[in-house]
Amino acid sequence: MLKRTLLSSIVLALVLPVCAQQASAQAASGDASALEQHIKDLEERVIALEGQVRMLKSAQATPAPPPAQPPGAQAATATPEAAQPQAAPPQAPTSAQIPSPGIATSAGQLPLYGGASAAAKALNPDISVIGDFIGAAGQAPTVPLSNLQPFPSLQMHESEVGFQAIIDPYARGDFFISFGEEGVNLEEGYITFTALPAGFVAKVGKMRSAFGKVNTMHNHVLPWVDRPFVTTNLVGGEDGIDDAGVSIERILPAPKGIFLEATGQVFRGDSADVFRATTRDDVSTVAHLRGYKDLTESTNLDLGLSYARGHSAPNFTFSPLVPGFFVSDVGPDSITQLYGVDATLRWKPLRRSVYHSFIARSELIWSQRQQLPREQRSFGFYTSADYQLGRRWFLGGRFDRSDRNRFDTLTDKGGSVVLTYWPSEFSQIRGQYRFTKYAENINANELLMQIIFSLGAHGAHPF
């Protein structure tokens, strides 16, 4: 018995410290894991707070969202898809839900010096400047009756300043001011209403019209130094149909994944040498129907039909009857109508999209210009193809043929080869050899050089 008691005591004496040590170790381990969890929780809170701070900074640049619509309002205006029960009307979100990709740049980077001025700076629009320098060499005669004018030897062709911002929960604003060497021109300045019912998108202001493809494009997104002859001869060239007015567009229902979009525009009626308004009734109109289809993941086809109508812009010549006087070649009710068809085929393999791509474009344009002594019916087109050789190199060609809008029997023809180098996304160096055969049987061989460079946050242009 004594032996058993002694043994038990020895065992107890040995076991107790071990148990105590284990308990102590367990307690310590428990404390450590609790501490670890606590640190992890704190870390999560810091990350969440950092995110909120980022979003608050962005929110300073974004106006408050619209108030919740009354339940009936949505039903009254919703498209079928918007009528789904889950498609709740915009409600007041938390500030953390109001980031702005475009404005966030300025919101994140602006030095905020405190107070009201800081908030005011955060609300500044995205500002960008794009420089377009052109040099030209070679034989380039000036042909009196031609719209195709030669480039000077060296020219700071354009400096386009852009201001872009979200105005309020319902609209955004875009301004593009073009500074030439001798003057300033508001290239575009419009408000886009993005929250209209039934899927409509409206623009009000001065804008490049939706006639065809090239007319909508700013100089710096063209794949050539110049614009195609048909654009210059029939659609007003660089300025193009660019006027103050109202535009409304909507995606139309279409089968089989086809994207169909209709655009209707009404302008004051003053566009370069195409349209001219002498009274308030002389508005011009533009209609465009666009169809687009992804043929494969990498290839797509874009087709467009365009129509434009306005009062003919006059051309003044010396009067043959009264010396020293000018006479116009159009009457007060002379109308010019333009019809256009455009097609673009794009190929861009997604896995190698930064290295290779191919774009083929063509536009066919018919012009009916009422003028004295008879209506001029002109036609022109261009066809171009551009292949991306590598990440930085692009090679392209273009064929031009176009009658002149005031002389439908005079046809200019030409062709170009273009090589473009992109040092980065923000600059381009381009060389273009251009051959022109004027209707007067005069030939021109020119080498055009262009450097385009971009400063600041210039928003992406529509596809």
Next chain:
Amino acid sequence: MQKIFARNGFLTTWIVGVVLFFFTSTAAEAKKLNVVTATTDMAALTQEVGGDKVNVESIAKGYQDPHFVEAKPSFLLKLRQADLLVVVGLQLEIGWLPPLITQSGNPRIQVGAQGYLDASQFAEILDIPTGLVTRAMGDVHPLGNPHYWLDPDNGRRIAKGIAGKLAEMDPGDSAYFQERFQDFDKRLTAAEQKWDAEMKPYHGRKVVTYHNSLPNFAKHFGLNVVGYVEPRPGIPPTPSHTIELIGLMKRENCKVIMVEPYFDLKTPNSIASQTGAKVVVYLPSVGGEKQVTTYFQLFDYDIALLTKAFQETQ
């Protein structure tokens, strides 16, 4: 006459049946939120927490460079139907998404509306520039590195944020989304333990990446990114930088070059041949390969590739 009634009765039953089926299926369909995401990773995480209460579509493909997505009109067809748009943010999509949002004619997903969600607000963001930011630094993201989803902890945070947003937009299914998130969290925690264990032997290993896409991944798994094939973000490799990089890799004994699937392998292969390194074409996004369809499979795939490369270059 009886035949006509019988036939009419059959016809009526058939029509009623079809109508009922149509309405019930429409109602079931209408219960679902239409979610469009900028990238496949956001789509995968949305699908995890949204389950069968959401229809999710991504604009960019997983094997596509998310900086350079073409703003194709066909995307507008998706966006105009969307109840919720989930973006990566931090200017990753600045070159293509803003015009799509504007043109969509969908007020629900405009910036600032309830259906616009920037997932970066939930994540730990690295590489936030502190000093002067200029384009001399390349195509740098002034708000921080946007490739943040490549950290499982960020994946958890994003999923939680998306679940919260889905619950806010569809309060009736709030419990469902929370339950889905809890389940995702549990599975992610288990997977994370496995990934951490697999990567633990290679903690501190030096790697070079083509683009700066991996700061969050490297931080989570303890990798040391010593250089980039690009001399600056978005600037293609130059001969002088490549020579410098070869020297750096030799000095640092760096034996792995990680390349995104959309970049050319010519320069990485050339560097590898001169340094004895191995080129690993990892996937930065779900869907980069056909078999990688979930957020979990993305890490499984990349970690398997990396551990194999580390073993081969011991």
